Amino acid sequence: MENPKDIDISLAELKPGIKAGIVCMECGEEVSQRLQELGFVAGAEIEVLDAGCPLLVRVGDARICLREAHAQGVRVSPVVEARP
Amino acid sequence: MSASPERRPCLALVGNPNAGKTTLFNALTGLAQHTGNYPGVTVEWHAGDWRLGGADASLVDLPGAYSLKPHSEDEAVVRDVLQGKVDSCPRPDVVVALLDASNLERSLYLLSQVLELGLPVVVALNMVDVAASKGLLVDAEKLSERLCVPVCPIRANRRQGLEALAQAAQAALGSRPAPRPDLWRQEHTPQGDVVVATRYAWARRVLAGVVQRPSTAVVTASDRIDRVLARRWGLLIFLAVVALVFQGLFSWTQPLSDGISSAVGSLGAWVGSWLPEGVLRSLVVDGALAGVGAVLSFTPQIALLFIFMAALEDCGYMARGAYLMDRFFSKLGLSGQSFIPLLSSFACAVPGIMATRTISNRRERLTVMLVAPLMSCSARLPVYTIMIGAFVPARRVAGLLNLQGLVLMAFYLLGILVAIPVSLLAQRLLLRKAAPTLFVMELPSYKWPDPRTVLIRSWLKAKAFVVTAGTFIFCISLLVWGLAYFPHPGSIHQRYQGLQAAAPEQAAPLAAQEAGEYLRQSLIGRAGKALEPAFIPLGWDWRITMAALASFPAREVVIATLGTIFNVAEEGEGEHLKLSESLRQAAWPDGRPLFNLAVALSLMVFFGLCAQCASTLVVLRQESGSWAWPALTFTYMTSLAYICAWAAYQGSRMLGWA
Numbered sequence: 001m002e003n004p005k006d007i008d009i010s011l012a013e014l015k016p017g018i019k020a021g022i023v024c025m026e027c028g029e030e031v032s033q034r035l036q037e038l039g040f041v042a043g044a045e046i047e048v049l050d051a052g053c054p055l056l057v058r059v060g061d062a063r064i065c066l067r068e069a070h071a072q073g074v075r076v077s078p079v080v081e082a083r084p
Numbered sequence: 085m086s087a088s089p090e091r092r093p094c095l096a097l098v099g100n101p102n103a104g105k106t107t108l109f110n111a112l113t114g115l116a117q118h119t120g121n122y123p124g125v126t127v128e129w130h131a132g133d134w135r136l137g138g139a140d141a142s143l144v145d146l147p148g149a150y151s152l153k154p155h156s157e158d159e160a161v162v163r164d165v166l167q168g169k170v171d172s173c174p175r176p177d178v179v180v181a182l183l184d185a186s187n188l189e190r191s192l193y194l195l196s197q198v199l200e201l202g203l204p205v206v207v208a209l210n211m212v213d214v215a216a217s218k219g220l221l222v223d224a225e226k227l228s229e230r231l232c233v234p235v236c237p238i239r240a241n242r243r244q245g246l247e248a249l250a251q252a253a254q255a256a257l258g259s260r261p262a263p264r265p266d267l268w269r270q271e272h273t274p275q276g277d278v279v280v281a282t283r284y285a286w287a288r289r290v291l292a293g294v295v296q297r298p299s300t301a302v303v304t305a306s307d308r309i310d311r312v313l314a315r316r317w318g319l320l321i322f323l324a325v326v327a328l329v330f331q332g333l334f335s336w337t338q339p340l341s342d343g344i345s346s347a348v349g350s351l352g353a354w355v356g357s358w359l360p361e362g363v364l365r366s367l368v369v370d371g372a373l374a375g376v377g378a379v380l381s382f383t384p385q386i387a388l389l390f391i392f393m394a395a396l397e398d399c400g401y402m403a404r405g406a407y408l409m410d411r412f413f414s415k416l417g418l419s420g421q422s423f424i425p426l427l428s429s430f431a432c433a434v435p436g437i438m439a440t441r442t443i444s445n446r447r448e449r450l451t452v453m454l455v456a457p458l459m460s461c462s463a464r465l466p467v468y469t470i471m472i473g474a475f476v477p478a479r480r481v482a483g484l485l486n487l488q489g490l491v492l493m494a495f496y497l498l499g500i501l502v503a504i505p506v507s508l509l510a511q512r513l514l515l516r517k518a519a520p521t522l523f524v525m526e527l528p529s530y531k532w533p534d535p536r537t538v539l540i541r542s543w544l545k546a547k548a549f550v551v552t553a554g555t556f557i558f559c560i561s562l563l564v565w566g567l568a569y570f571p572h573p574g575s576i577h578q579r580y581q582g583l584q585a586a587a588p589e590q591a592a593p594l595a596a597q598e599a600g601e602y603l604r605q606s607l608i609g610r611a612g613k614a615l616e617p618a619f620i621p622l623g624w625d626w627r628i629t630m631a632a633l634a635s636f637p638a639r640e641v642v643i644a645t646l647g648t649i650f651n652v653a654e655e656g657e658g659e660h661l662k663l664s665e666s667l668r669q670a671a672w673p674d675g676r677p678l679f680n681l682a683v684a685l686s687l688m689v690f691f692g693l694c695a696q697c698a699s700t701l702v703v704l705r706q707e708s709g710s711w712a713w714p715a716l717t718f719t720y721m722t723s724l725a726y727i728c729a730w731a732a733y734q735g736s737r738m739l740g741w742a
Contacts, residue, residue: 061187
């Protein structure tokens, strides 16, 4: 995963189909603890499968749905795809 | 708890939700299961016998958990049992940790906590086939070397690898505790996330070289199915599935229910012919057998509901339903997980309230329990059918729709519409301090439902329904029988004997009149008369009042009670038609007709909203852990029913429907 600019956005802003790496969690201890236990750990690969409400994402090997309010606290950094 | 030498070995099954834990547990124990509740909490407890090398061991199926740092009652129970802190359950001798091969990193997160307990651990590696479909190849031997515990690859749904698992578990009994994972000890840092990250880092170290993964994530068959079922048309498809399930629930079970009712009826007639006429015969036939019949006739519908739910749950579709419905429920402060319990309540509130166990948030769960009895259960349907059939004109509305059908639909909507403010108020006023719902849910990979798991699960639930609700309905039926039977003065009987002797061809109508007379003289009849003034504003006389009172234990008895009180002779098929006729002819003492549209509406509103179901209250007590919740439910529903029935009567009188 190459990431020259280190721009991090919230998971709620991530476009479907774009792979990203999780940077950190900024959503209160209780929520971030639970999300991390479900696989939302720094470095894990994440992708939005459906940007509806709630969001459907792939985190590592799991498919998880979560509400936008919680997704806003997940900071991710989109992976810049290597040029073909 | 100390382990005495004679004590049966006890093993505990731990794993993430959706890792196939229930399937494995059912494969290992079959029907030799005991279920119950953990003391003080509402978490279900499952234990079964597992044959280990010629002797039975006890296997406890712990609730699915992502972590031993509890976020829910379920997870707290897992931690407490593993630490030996639950009185009714001995500390396990061995932990069987179920890992999901298709999501090993997260499975190892939980395992890292399990390994710290100081107990022998055996690992069962499940879902290897699902992992393969994601392009993941797992080296079980290498994993075993890294963890220093036995790792048995299994396929729980195919019952493969169970023998090796049993051998490993037997060998682990009395062996040394599993080695602790070599995490850097950072438990004392104030932020929880450091520890989570540390555990995940350990999991990655363990898995390096153990799991081969493709360079890019594979789009699985499950993902492709979700592109249809969990997106644009998903909601419509889901609602269609639900409609189909309910169609099946009401149409397929009807013959079976009718068969059971008539079988119990014939049994009653047969027993009745052997017993001398009098209090004993009435007790057995009208009290005990009628009570048994009432419970059993509901059982096919509820059992089928459990089978449908277990199948949808097991194949992974239920989670999609919760995901799709969340958008609507989030506006009510609830989540998509509330949908299924509320939906089940349209068949019967008892399984609906039992289904709230899948709601992880306590505040949401209590709220759903409070409003589930408002959903129009199948026991309300006969009341609606009779009243609508007798008093709502069968007219076409807008050329297409039938007015009677519309009114019936309105009564189904009534419960839903009332539930919305009640649930919002309950959360604002009563459950303010409880943590709001955190809706983060995993969507498991689709799989074919395992028939064995589905049948065992629904069998146990149906059994629990018959035992808990059934026992109670039965006792209450006896009580109501007593209230409706005594004092049973002999003078009435003598009078009717005389009348029958004079007109033998009038035997049936006279017998019906005699039964009606007894009921009017009974304790419950007198209560109806005493309470009549309170129900006059609702448009009811003492007979309707009495029928409503008699229905408090179980609302479905109202039809039978109305039949008796309005002297309907029991002649099988035509009974309902006759009842409608008798209701139309019933009059006040001054000759005005008793029933009209306004009275019918007020009675239907009352039955729609009132907590006339003792089994629901008992299940509420059982599931909420205190009598406060059933007491609150009873009070609010009954007051609401009275007020709304009054409003319906007065309102429709103003509209000139009286």
